[in-house]
Amino acid sequence: MNNRHVMEEQELLDLLKDYPVPEAEAGFYDRALVRAVHKGSRRQRNRWMLTGFGSAIAAGLAIWAISAMLMTAPQLPDAAPTIPxxxxxxxxxxxxxxxxxxxxxxxxxxxxxxxxxxxxxxxxxxxxxxxxxxxxxxxxxxxxxxxxxxxxxxxxxxxxxxxxxxxxxxxxxxxxx
Amino acid sequence: MTDPHQTEVFERLVRPHFDRLYRLAWRLAGSKPEAEDLFQELLIKAFGMLDELVHIEEPGSWLCRVMYNQFVDQHRRLARQRMHLVDEGHLPGQGLADLAGDLDPVDDRERLEKFRRLDAALQQLSDEHRLVVLLHDTEGYKLDEIESMTGTPVGTIKSRLHRARARLRQILDEDGTIS
Incomplete structure (x- = not known):
């Protein structure tokens, strides 16, 4: 690698090192945590129900699980203000x-x-x-x-x-x- | 009802890694809504695996690996659905606009322009090459950490890194971003 390449490589590495990522919106982590606990708990419950009832009523159970999931679904945040x-x-x-x-x-x-x-x-x-x-x-x-x-x-x-x-x-x- | 103790344990294990995970989600997904979805899905999955999580020595690395696998699975599903990512899915510099609010008039705008060009150059790399250069050179992950996260051997990672940097140098040299 010649000197020019070495300098270019260093310049590239400096640029990459500083290449930013926007921070999470205020409150996003807290909201994500609350949703995770609610939805994660529900998935745990659903798994238990599926194991307990077996496949005989699988179709009915699937409808129940989806309905329950939707009834308690939280509000999603709007998309980013950046407009493509x-x-x-x-x-x-x-x-x-x-x-x-x-x-x-x-x-x-x-x-x-x-x-x-x-x-x-x-x-x-x-x-x-x-x-x-x-x-x-x-x-x-x-x-x-x-x-x-x-x-x-x-x-x-x-x-x-x-x-x-x-x-x-x-x-x-x-x-x- | 959720056990409050369970919630407390979960938060204690995962919260210290939030910034790192959010950054990783951004690097993988490339846009805010998708990064937020990826982050959210990871937490939901991790809470469901709390029994396993409490016994893990390095929860941060484990969470990164799970997030990476989720991302890859999502892309495989996408391929099976015969849908493809399109131009409008990620636009160069899309995330950078969020940073442009409080910039000094000259220097920072020039820097932002450089980052926009870097972003556009990164979009020209293959997914594998872009990911390895972002994880290693931008986020500072070590080669063995990337190996552990992605399951790709160190030799392959090194080779991808070398090629990715060479291609970026070429693109950014041609457009005058680096000289």
Missing amino acids: GVTIAMEQEHTVRLVFASAEALDSATLTVSLPEGIELAGFPGQREITWETSLQEGKNLLPLTLIALTPAGGELLARLEHDDRNRTFRLRVDVT
Whole structure:
């Protein structure tokens, strides 16, 4: 390795060493701890119930377990204030893909997409707000949205996911060229 | 009802490691909502394994390993679902915006710009290469700690580290971030 490489390597290592991570929001650790104790206890109870009752009433039990889980589910915090953005061309279809990470499978969640003026969702001409029911799998769920810009104004697209008393709003800045 | 003593024991074991675990979640997931979900799922799982946790000598390392495995499992599930991470899932510098509030006008903005470029360069690495460079060079994990966490042999980790740094040097040299 020559001198230049050595200097570059050192500069890179200094940069990596200082590469920051935002701190957790105030109160996040406490909230996470409370949820963990509630949900962890429930999982322990569910495991005991499943062991005790066996498979004969497995279907009924599964419904009970899910219902119990949802009834006591805590409020999730809203997404980060950081707003990602995309740039789309006028009057051309452009597909953006939103990723929803869910800690558990959710049936009958409600998804509402609110569009800025001058942006339409393909297949829904003239509608600024589109709502539908959907199911989420545990893990990451991909939602492709095909957008069309009718004016150059752009704006903010909101995707609000609701399930029982929980909700999370995702924001996407849409610029038009 | 949850036993208050159980809750107290759990908190005493895990709370000292919260900052480290949150940072790890961020490095693995790359965005705030996913980092928070990963952190939360880890705590839920760990509470369910409290009987095991109380006997572990180094709970911090154990928790890091469990979090890493959770992250990998989540990605495997994602692959099985034939879904893939997309551009909008992580944007370069996404997390850095949270830090931009109280910066001095010139120096810190230049630093922030450098970090944005570093972040963009890191996104060009493979998952394995990005992870090893972040764990070792940014978070300061030792090679044997990374081996224990990921189950990857030290030799492979060293090789990945070497390649990851070389690629980062190349990208950041080309865009003038380092010279």
